[in-house]
Amino acid sequence: MTVQMYLARRRQIEIVLWILFLIVLWLVQFTVVYLEHLGGESRFQPWEFLVWEGTSIFVVGLLFPLILFWDRRFPLNKETLARHLIIHLLLTLPWSLLHVVAMVALRTVIYSLEGGSYNFGHWGIEFFYEYLKDFRTYGFLLGSVYFYRFLLRRMQSEPVPRSHDGRLTDSVERPERLLIKKLGKEFLVNVRDIEWVEAAGNYVNLHLGDRIYPLRDTMAKLLERLDPVEFVRVHRSYIVRLDSIAEITPLESGDARICLKGGQQIPVSRRYRDLLKARLKPN
Incomplete structure (x- = not known):
């Protein structure tokens, strides 16, 4: 596929790649968690690990557009980096809260359909644990967005300006x-x-x-x-x-x-x- 063909169908390709990435991540996470419990006497069934990881990753996929929206509202560039970076750090909290609430709700519904009940545990302790993971996930996704944009610019052979010390700077030709x-x-x-x-x-x-x-x-x-x-x-x-x-x-x-x-x-x-x-x- 040529660069022109990719750019012409960029939106469709991005959606497909995003879905494939989430599916692969789901299977990898399931495998890791399942193998961790395989050696011991786990009281959980294999389908439960699939549900845990699947609901978490599914909600992450649904919430990803929210990161894009916040990035449009608070873009990271050399003029606003310090201020907007602090804002993004604060936004990880509501993003994580939405992720955990939706994830627990889905698990509760799935367990009830199986005739059981889902126990998330102590909300304070468990949310803190989930927030630490969501903090890294938010940073990874936001960083991936900027890296992908950088690759798009390189695909179009657009010059990526650098300062005298070699750091990336905003392009005068492409003001934000x-x-x-x-x-x-x-x-x-x-x-x-x-x-x-x-x-x-x-x-x-x-x-x-x-x-x-x-x-x-x-x-x-x-x-x-x-x-x-x-x-x-x-x-x-x-x-x-x-x-x-x-x-x-x-x-x-x-x-x-x-x-x-x-x-x-x-x-x-x-x-x-x-x-x-x-x-x-x-x-």
């Missing part, structure tokens, strides 16, 4: 925030929150939900600064975030129309239609 001047005030707009962009004379209008921020720039120059993995130009006057697209309707004229998840409709010109299709489908 844009400084916007509006009504005599200055705003920092998170690039990840931009759903679509519209040309407006000497400005471009950044659409973030029902908010609009004018930026003095051209479409071409702004597109160079946006992540090509996330954004695509569909018209001389429009740029959209791929994740914001709900559906695409081909038109008899050869053009197309995009309906965004927020309900907005964006025209797609024939000039850019093939580019959009290439980003959404394999070559």
